[in-house]
Amino acid sequence: MIKRITLKEIALELNVSISTVSKSLKDSHEIGIETREKIKAFAKAHNYKPNNIALSLKNRKTKTIGVIIPEIVHHFFSIVINSIEKISSENGYNVIIAVSNESFEKEVLNMETLANAHIDGIIMSIAKETLKNQDFHHIRETIDMGIPVVLFDRVISDLKCDKVIVNDKQASKEATQTLIDDNRKNILLLTSEDYVNVGNLRTEGYLEALKDNNIVPDSDLIIKVKDKKSSQAEMSFLEDELEKILKSKKIDAILGVNEIYAGSALKVLKKNNIIVPDEISIISFTDGVISRYSSPSLSTVSQHGEIMGERATKLLIDKLTGKTDISEFKTEIIKCSLIKRESS
Amino acid sequence: MIKRITLKEIALELNVSISTVSKSLKDSHEIGIETREKIKAFAKAHNYKPNNIALSLKNRKTKTIGVIIPEIVHHFFSIVINSIEKISSENGYNVIIAVSNESFEKEVLNMETLANAHIDGIIMSIAKETLKNQDFHHIRETIDMGIPVVLFDRVISDLKCDKVIVNDKQASKEATQTLIDDNRKNILLLTSEDYVNVGNLRTEGYLEALKDNNIVPDSDLIIKVKDKKSSQAEMSFLEDELEKILKSKKIDAILGVNEIYAGSALKVLKKNNIIVPDEISIISFTDGVISRYSSPSLSTVSQHGEIMGERATKLLIDKLTGKTDISEFKTEIIKCSLIKRESS
DNA sequence: TTTGTTAGCTATAACGTTATAGTATACTAT
DNA sequence: ATAGTATACTATAACGTTATAGCTAACAAA
Numbered sequence: 001m002i003k004r005i006t007l008k009e010i011a012l013e014l015n016v017s018i019s020t021v022s023k024s025l026k027d028s029h030e031i032g033i034e035t036r037e038k039i040k041a042f043a044k045a046h047n048y049k050p051n052n053i054a055l056s057l058k059n060r061k062t063k064t065i066g067v068i069i070p071e072i073v074h075h076f077f078s079i080v081i082n083s084i085e086k087i088s089s090e091n092g093y094n095v096i097i098a099v100s101n102e103s104f105e106k107e108v109l110n111m112e113t114l115a116n117a118h119i120d121g122i123i124m125s126i127a128k129e130t131l132k133n134q135d136f137h138h139i140r141e142t143i144d145m146g147i148p149v150v151l152f153d154r155v156i157s158d159l160k161c162d163k164v165i166v167n168d169k170q171a172s173k174e175a176t177q178t179l180i181d182d183n184r185k186n187i188l189l190l191t192s193e194d195y196v197n198v199g200n201l202r203t204e205g206y207l208e209a210l211k212d213n214n215i216v217p218d219s220d221l222i223i224k225v226k227d228k229k230s231s232q233a234e235m236s237f238l239e240d241e242l243e244k245i246l247k248s249k250k251i252d253a254i255l256g257v258n259e260i261y262a263g264s265a266l267k268v269l270k271k272n273n274i275i276v277p278d279e280i281s282i283i284s285f286t287d288g289v290i291s292r293y294s295s296p297s298l299s300t301v302s303q304h305g306e307i308m309g310e311r312a313t314k315l316l317i318d319k320l321t322g323k324t325d326i327s328e329f330k331t332e333i334i335k336c337s338l339i340k341r342e343s344s
Numbered sequence: 345m346i347k348r349i350t351l352k353e354i355a356l357e358l359n360v361s362i363s364t365v366s367k368s369l370k371d372s373h374e375i376g377i378e379t380r381e382k383i384k385a386f387a388k389a390h391n392y393k394p395n396n397i398a399l400s401l402k403n404r405k406t407k408t409i410g411v412i413i414p415e416i417v418h419h420f421f422s423i424v425i426n427s428i429e430k431i432s433s434e435n436g437y438n439v440i441i442a443v444s445n446e447s448f449e450k451e452v453l454n455m456e457t458l459a460n461a462h463i464d465g466i467i468m469s470i471a472k473e474t475l476k477n478q479d480f481h482h483i484r485e486t487i488d489m490g491i492p493v494v495l496f497d498r499v500i501s502d503l504k505c506d507k508v509i510v511n512d513k514q515a516s517k518e519a520t521q522t523l524i525d526d527n528r529k530n531i532l533l534l535t536s537e538d539y540v541n542v543g544n545l546r547t548e549g550y551l552e553a554l555k556d557n558n559i560v561p562d563s564d565l566i567i568k569v570k571d572k573k574s575s576q577a578e579m580s581f582l583e584d585e586l587e588k589i590l591k592s593k594k595i596d597a598i599l600g601v602n603e604i605y606a607g608s609a610l611k612v613l614k615k616n617n618i619i620v621p622d623e624i625s626i627i628s629f630t631d632g633v634i635s636r637y638s639s640p641s642l643s644t645v646s647q648h649g650e651i652m653g654e655r656a657t658k659l660l661i662d663k664l665t666g667k668t669d670i671s672e673f674k675t676e677i678i679k680c681s682l683i684k685r686e687s688s
Numbered sequence: 689t690t691t692g693t694t695a696g697c698t699a700t701a702a703c704g705t706t707a708t709a710g711t712a713t714a715c716t717a718t
Numbered sequence: 719a720t721a722g723t724a725t726a727c728t729a730t731a732a733c734g735t736t737a738t739a740g741c742t743a744a745c746a747a748a
Contacts, residue, residue, distance in 0.1 A: 002489050006704060017728045032726055053406065053462050054704035057397045057733050064440075064461075073416070074425040075633075082416040085443050092459050096408075097441050099429050117408075117438050118397050119524050224693060254487040263637040271378055289419075293634045295614055350734060366736060373710045376696055398734035401703050 005046045014042060029316055043214045054120065064094045065316060066114035068124035070154075075259070075288030076305045078124070080152065083309025091317050093120070104129040109140045121148040121316045126156065128227060132195040148319040148326065152237040152312045153303070154198055158335055162315040163331040166303045168198055171336035172205025173212075175283045175301050178215050178338065184253035186279060188221045189244065202257045202285065220249060225261065235264045242268045253344075256284035259299065262298055265288040266343070282343040285336075296342030304334050307330075349390045358386060398464065408438045409660060410458035412468035414446045414498075414674045419603070419632030421469070422648045424496065427653025428467055435661050446571075450472040457609055465492040465660045470500065472571060476539040485600075492663040492670065496645070496656045498542055506659040507675040510647045512542055515680035517556075519627045519645050522682065524557050528597035528625060532589065533566045534582065534605040534642045546601045546629065564593060569605060579608045597688075600628035606642055607634040610687070626687040629680075640686030648678050653665025 007025075007163050011018045016035065024031045024039035025048070031039075056062045065088050069077045081097065086094045096119060098110035107127045114122060118287060120144060130136070136156055143149050149161040157163075179187055188207050192199035205221070223241045224250055228234045242265055245251065256262030262284030268275060276296050287302035310330050316323045350367075358381065366385035369392070400406045409432050413421045416585050425441065432439045440463060442454035451471045458466060466486060474480070480500055487493050493505040501507075512688045523531055533550050536543035549564070554561050567585045572578045586609055589595065602605030606628030610620060618624055620640050628635060631646035653666075655676050662668040 004489075007706095008704075018704090019706085019728060019730095023727090027704090029543075030726070035726080049460060051401075051462070051704050052460050053401045054733090055706090056399055057735095058394075058705050060733075072416075073419070073422045076418045078422045081441070082443065085416070085441055089442070089457070094440050094442075094457065096438050097429055098433070099426065113433070113438065115391060116396050118395070121451070125506065145348075154732085201476070205484060215709090246451065251698095256457075260633075267637070267639065289604075289632075289634055290637045293604075293611070294637050295639060351736095352734075361735085362734090363698060363700095364696090367697090370736090374696070379696080398703090399736090401705095401733090402735050402737095404703075631725050 003049050004051070005043075006051070007048075010039065010046070010048065011016075014039060021307060032129040045337065053131050058326055061120055062094075062118050062119075062321075063287050064096055064117070064119045065313070066096045066098065066117065066119035066122045068098045068100055068107060068110045068114070068122060070125060070127045072097070072099055075290075076153075076286050076303060079305035080125075081110045083306045084313045085172075085316070087310050088191065089314040092311075093317065100127040102128040104133050104135065111138045111142050115142060115145065115147060119147070119148070120320050123150045123152065123312050123316055124153050126154040127193075128196055132193075132198060134195075144172050145252055149314045150316045152308050154196070156197075160317070160329060162312075162329050164308050164315065164334065165331065166198075166308070166334050166336050168201035168336070169208070171301050171338075172202040172255070172257075172285075173209045173332045174205075175338060176206045176209035178342065179255065179281060179283060180209065180215070180252040182253075182281065186218075186249070186251045187221065187253040187255055188242075188251045189225055190242075190254060190256040190265060192257060193219075199257045202255075205253055207283055213332060218249075220245065221251065231260065231304060235260065240266070241269050243272075246272060246274070252280055254280060254282045256282065257299060259286040259290045259298060261290050262300075262343075266294055266298070268323040277343050283338070287339055291339075291341065294343075297343045299344040300339050301336045302339050303336055307334050348386075348395070349392050349448075350395070351392075354383065354387055354390070355390065358383060404462075404463055405664075406438075406462050407436055408440055408461070409465045409657070410440045410461065410463035412440065412442045412451060412454045412458070412465045412466060414444050414469060414471045416441070416443055420497075420557035420630050420632075420647060423649035424656075427650045428657045431654050431657035431661070435657075437661065444471040444474075446472040448477050448479065454484050455482045455568075459486060459489065459491060463491070465494070466665050467494045467656050467660055469496050470498040472536075472540055473540060475536075478539075492660060493661045494656045494665070496652050498513070498540070500541075504671075504673060506673050508652050508656045508659065508678065509675065510542075510652070510678050510680050512680070512686060513549040513552070515645050515682075516546035516601075516629075517553045518549075519682060520553035521556070523597040523599065523625060523688065524553065524559070526597075526625065526688065528587065529559055530562075530593070530595045531565065531597040531599055532595045532609075534598060534609060535566065535568055535584075535598040536601060537568050537571060543601045546599075551598055562593075564589065565595065572671055575604065579604065579657045582608050583612050587616075590616060590618075596624055596651040598626045600623060600626065603628045603630040603632050603634045603642060604645060606644075606687075607638055610638055610640075610642070621687050627682070631683055635683075635685065638687075643685045643688040644683050646683055647679045647680055651678050677679075 007018050007021045007075045011021045021039055024036040071077055085095050100107035107130055143160055152164040155163045155165050191203045194200055206215055225234050225238050254265050262282055269276055283299045287300040291298035291300045351362050351365045355365045361591045365383055368380040415421055429439050444451035444454055451474055487504055496508040499507045499509050535547045538544055551561055569578050569582050598609050606626055613620055627643045631644040635644045636640035
């Protein structure tokens with residue numbers, strides 16, 4: 001067990017005061033050049049590294065960013081985390097990860113844990129249950145404690161913090177329009193429950209596109225996937241619903257608000273020997289690995305998770321370093337882009 | 345900005361000493377019951393929370409675990425992280441994530457950063473480049489500093505630390521045997537370069553199975569996917585190689601050491617109108633989202649990332665809490681299991 | 689009365705830093 | 719010779735805790 005050398009030990013060894021050592025290592029001109037060099041050499045030889053915990057205590061800064069996300073095993077979120085970690089480490093920040101598992105209670109706990117860990121700021125995407133409860137007191141309290149928060153993707157507009165979102169509604173509208181332009185009029189929408197604001201926005205975009213083209217929306221053509229204990233259960237719900245609809249309605253296109261929905265739909269279509277995209281074409285959100293490796297590969301709306309993570313982290317670091325005013329909040333909107341593949 | 349109340353402030357407010365406050369909150373019998381209760385009530389009313397940074401400085405423990413992984417955007421690793429985070433938070437530990445991006449240099453840097461963050465221990469999976477370089481000085485140094493390390497999946501046997509691995513060789517042998525039992529004799533292996541020990545073990549298992557069945561291995565039927573700048577580039581390398589082999593050799597099965605390889609292979613087969621599993625059947629490692637959503641869905645060898653993460657974290661926490669001896673090292677072997685789907 | 693004991697509290701040092709203020713010595717200016 | 723000032727260092731407090739040792743008053747025992 002190699003113990004790290006401290007200023008005190010260096011001071012003792014070289015018969016100078018701790019102050020002298022500290023100042024020398026900071027190259028202060030208060031200390032004579034000879035002493036300074038001697039101390040620096042000694043410190044280097046003994047691989048001196050300042051104790052960051054002590055510095056944190058003194059400076060009230062930990063150089064650590066807390067991240068709260070609903071899930072890790074999820075293509076979009078893992079891309080965002082990857083990006084957050086990259087930008088953070090480039091700027092000398094550590095990243096503590098906390099997962100809410102879409103649970104309100106866990107999210108509240110996460111915030112407390114992170115605050116207790118004295119992270120300098122938080123980047124988060126809100127859990128489904130929290131959106132459902134419409135209870136954001138934990139976020140408000142954190143902000144009130146003076147901890148800067150940046151929200152991404154799943155965002156609440158009236159919170160006093162920076163936000164990074166995607167032009168969901170517009171992108172959904174455009175994707176739907178693309179389908180319509182391809183002469184598909186009976187478009188099935190696979191979306192999440194209403195309180196998930198992202199899904200909601202995408203639903204709105206879908207409806208607007210229909211309206212713009214004088215297509216009367218058919219509520220039977222909107223499947224709202226119910227939240228279940230497991231995504232497995234959610235998928236079998238979706239599959240059952242879809243099977244039913246295929247029997248009763250004529251549809252020629254599917255818009256999925258994420259690639260798991262779309263991927264599951266694709267499986268059902270194949271099982272029913274429906275050819276994609278000839279008979280039914282598909283566009284989905286989330287440009288992940290399912291879209292790329294399914295066959296036919298899925299056309300997707302990419303939310304550019306990498307850019308989201310980068311922007312969110314930069315916004316936060318700008319706050320932390322005083323580059324931007326603490327009481328001034330930005331909302332950055334990332335433009336989605338449609339990646340055309342075989343399914344449309 | 346709400347500042348947290350400190351012991352000092354409570355002491356001042358109630359006209360007692362800091363010691364009295366500290367002891368009262370710890371319910372010490374040195375302090376009279378009345379004073380004690382008064383102080384506890386006051387602390388609760390003012391939402392006193394001990395400053396963990398100060399405690400870390402004093403106790404030389406941060407209750408934080410560092411995790412170094414080659415990638416986050418990767419089904420297996422994200423499952424492991426998820427599991428590490430879960431067990432850690434259940435035990436009151438925070439998790440700092442660092443990504444090596446398969447780079448040796450970045451991994452060395454990561455270790456230093458984590459050591460400077462004074463994490464209590466490290467859980468890691470070694471980067472490809474590190475395996476290639478065969479340079480593990482950074483891991484050795486960390487261990488010598490008294491920081492317990494737990495390696496998972498990509499492991500080096502002669503390091504003095506706990507390890508969690510999978511019975512790769514055996515599982516690969518069994519998967520190959522399954523293919524042979526299905527009367528497939530011309531099995532193509534998609535594997536990684538030799539220095540990736542996991543891939544190597546799987547190759548060995550494949551070869552052993554062939555030998556057991558008196559099949560002479562054909563080196564043309566082993567594609568070693570070269571490391572490239574991007575996984576995109578690696579995949580097009582794989583696809584080109586596979587196309588070539590399809591033209592020159594008769595093959596009736598494919599074993600992939602991960603699902604990206606297998607998924608890419610599936611795409612190539614489809615492009616060539618080869619029916620899976622009738623003409624060629626496929627088994628792959630990594631039970632991820634590609635395997636489940638591709639069609640036909642892929643039979644996979646699951647490495648049980650969830651269990652790996654759990655075991656690794658428990659091993660580490662047992663060390664940290666003194667439950668197990670610091671100088672005693674365990675290697676846990678997780679049994680893979682074959683998940684049969686449509687591709688075989 | 690003197691000594692001992694106990695209850696209930698306080699003072700201090702320490703964890704490892706840094707910033708502020710302070711001191712001793714030598715040199716310069718008048 | 720005296721005051722002023724620059725040089726090169728040191729002492730101290732502070733960040734928020736806790737553990738150890740120390741102190742005081744009250745009471746009991748001899």
